Amino acid sequence: MxxxxxxxxxxxxxxxxxxxxxxxxxxxxxxxxxxxxxxxxxxxxxxxxxxxxxxxTDPSAEPEPPSDNALGFMLASVADQYAETTRYPPWSIPLSPEQANAYRGNHYEPVSLPLEGDGQFTVTLEKYRFTAGEQILVAAAIRGSQVVGRSLSATLERPESRDAIAGTTLEEAGSPGYFEGVLSADESPGEYRLIVETRLDGKPVRHVSTLAIEPYLGEFEGLGDARIQGNNLIIPVRFSPEDPGYYALSAQLFVGQRPVAQLQMEKRLDSTSNTINLKAHGTVVGQSDDGRPATAENLQIRQLPARPGDRTNYAFGPDEGYAFTPPDLGSLTDTPAVNPESEQRAALLRQLADKF
Structure with missing residues (x-):
């Protein structure tokens, strides 16, 4: 211790x-x-x-401000693009093969309704716009493992009220799962809902798409004699209107198999004036196309509204278009169209670009 x-x-x-x-x-x-x-x-x-x-304080470490030349470059690009478009008059613009192929005209895109087990319920029409009085052929195809009834029903409805205005039965035609029937397009002009119904495996299935009914506007009566006027190839298109009024005509010009131009023109038509002169400018058709056959295809005419709020009505030319032999094209030149307003706009854009 x-x-x-x-x-x-x-x-x-x-x-x-x-x-x-x-x-x-x-x-x-x-x-x-x-x-x-x-x-x-x-x-x-x-x-x-x-x-x-x-x-x-190190200048090299600071982010550099964006260069003002970026705005100048953008304005210069816009000015160049605008100047290029002003070479062509608005009623005669170049048509590329891609644009020609993309044009569908009076085409109805089939609408498919997916079903269980990778099945499909598809409805197809001959076209999207029907003239009053025409018959509407409705075709439906059902693909899949479902048990389908012996027939389908097709009904035309007004989109606003959903009132049924016409109906028919689609019967099996040709092969299993394919059905056809006919409706009448006797209704007033406008867009309508097309309802196709059936029972699959005992359950109701409803397919909905749209179509349009157009009034009878008149008849296409072919082409007049093509001629040269100034720096334009004139293509007279004869259309006899049912009612007088202002109409807008458009068509695609092909020389041989090559798409050349999208043409359009507006004019008042009546019983004394039934010709609209489409014009192909020398910037889109010229000496290289001389002597080759040409075709005016995908003709579409619109009856313009007589007053604000009125509907625009449509009619279409023959599917094959109109073939014609152009006159001597040797006098046409690739000279830009003269449009003072467009030239002033292009000059203004160029002046703005030059300031940067």
């Missing part, structure tokens, strides 16, 4: 002496282990601030 007391007194004495040394003025280490930690903590913000000041 006395030995333990002596050991304890020795340890306490050593601790007091050591603490006194550390706290004395002769201790030049100044708790170096603690000082290093404090110094590093104090100098870190200073160094960070110095780096921040250096980066803020």
């Amino acid at each position: 006395p030995g333990k007391v002596a050991l304890l007194l020795t340890l306490v004495t050593a601790g007091v002496v050591g603490a006194g040394y550390l706290l004395s003025a002769d201790n030049h280490t100044d708790f170096s282990w603690f000082s290093k930690v404090v110094d590093s903590a104090e100098t870190a913000p200073v160094q960070s601030a110095g780096l921040a000041r250096q980066s803020s």
Whole structure:
């Protein structure tokens, strides 16, 4: 027991002496282990601030502002594109093969309703716009593992009131899953909903699509003799209107198999005036097309509204178009059309681009 007391007194004495040394003025280490930690903590913000000041004053570290030339380049591109389009008059513009192929005319895109198990319920029409009095052949095809009834029903509805105005039964024709029936387009002009219904596996299924009924506008009566007038190839199209009024005619000009131009023209037609002269400008047709047969295809005529709010009505030319032999095209030149307003706009765009 006395030995333990002596050991304890020795340890306490050593601790007091050591603490006194550390706290004395002769201790030049100044708790170096603690000082290093404090110094590093104090100098870190200073160094960070110095780096921040250096980066803020270093020009190479600052993001460069966008160049003003980008706006000038954009304006110059717009000016060039606009100047290119002004080479052609609005009634005779170039037609690329892609544009010609994309034109669908009076085409009805079949509408398919997906069914369970990768099945499909598809309805097809001959065209989208029918003339009043025509018959509407409705074809429906059902593909899949479903059990189909023996017949389908087709109904024409007014889109506003959903009132049924005509109906028919589609019977199986030709092959299993294919059905046909006929509706009458005797209704007033406008768009209508076509509802085709059946039962698949005992459950009702409803297919909905749209079509349009157009009034009888008149008859296309072919082409007159093509001729050269100024820097234009004139293609007279004869159309005998049912009612007088303003009409807009459009067509695609092909020389050989090559699409050349989209043509359009507006004119008032009546019983004394039944010809609209389409014009192909020399910038789209010229000497390289001389001596080759030509065709006016995809003819479409619109009866323009007589007053605001009236409906625009449509009629279409024959599917094969009209073939004709052009006159000598040697006098046509690739000279841009003159349109003072368009030239002024192009000049203004160019002036704006030059300022940047």
